[in-house]
Amino acid sequence: MLEARLEQADNFKKVVEAIKDLVQDCNFDCNDSGIALQAMDNSHVALVSMSLKAEAFSPFRCDRNIALGINLSSLTKVLRAAQSSDILTLKAEDAPDVVNFTFESADSDRISEYDIKLMDIDQEHLGIPDTEYGAVVKMPSSEFLRICRDLSAISESVTIECTKEGVKFSSNGDIGNGAVTLRQHTDVDKPDKNVEISLTEPVSLTFSLKYLLNFCKATGLSSSVELSLSSEVPLLVDYTLGSNNGFLRFYLAPKIGDED
DSSP states (O other): EEEESOOOOOHHHHHHHHHTTTTSEEEEEEEETTEEEEEEEETTSEEEEEEEEEEGGEEEESOOEEHHHHHHHHHHHHHSOTTTTEEEEEEESOOOEEEEEEEOSSSSOOEEEEEEEOOOOOOOOOOOOOOOEEEEEEEEHHHHHHHHHTTTTTTTTTEEEEEEEEEEEEEETTTTTEEEEEEEOOOOSOOGBEEEEEEESSSEEEEEEHHHHHGGGGGGOEEEEEEEOOSOEEEEEEEETTTTTEEEEEOOOOBBOOOO
């Protein structure tokens, strides 16, 4: 059977909140090393990949590999019943029809239980190739959200350009142009404000801001975000979960030529 207990329901709620508008139904793949998820959006432009290691749970038990096929809209409704500070426990049998969610109040004797019916989802598991990226930018996740939000007022797309001068986000739209440039920055007292840029070659690619703003729903999960870019390969937007106990990654295909 599967039994996985999280000290705070909030983290799991934020993961589901960050992906529910991209993916409707998906498999949570459970094995003895943790719980993982991989799915593409309907238009096959974006891919989401999530991993929560067994160490993120206490206790964690998974006797055999189980795929929990869940509708994320239904899961979101159930998770709304959990307070952010509640203890969350997932349970499922070896050949489950349902997955059980228990929310336990940390400061009282209140316990809520919900069963969600499982779906049989035929999902292709994509091998994500290891890529040597031309540019990797690590920056505050709140800054990335702010840039995407501000530039979305100008245009539906953003060009991300990495050079030795820094990383430049620019948009051109009917009402005008906008650009934000970040240079490498290190603050010993406030490491959360650091901007780190690793560059092996200059890169300039254009992406849909609608998707990037969707990815930014994961901002509350991590104080920093890592953007990895290379010519002609999808952008990787990587949020680390907890004390390196997992990740939430988004891959986004670049726009080519004069695509809308």
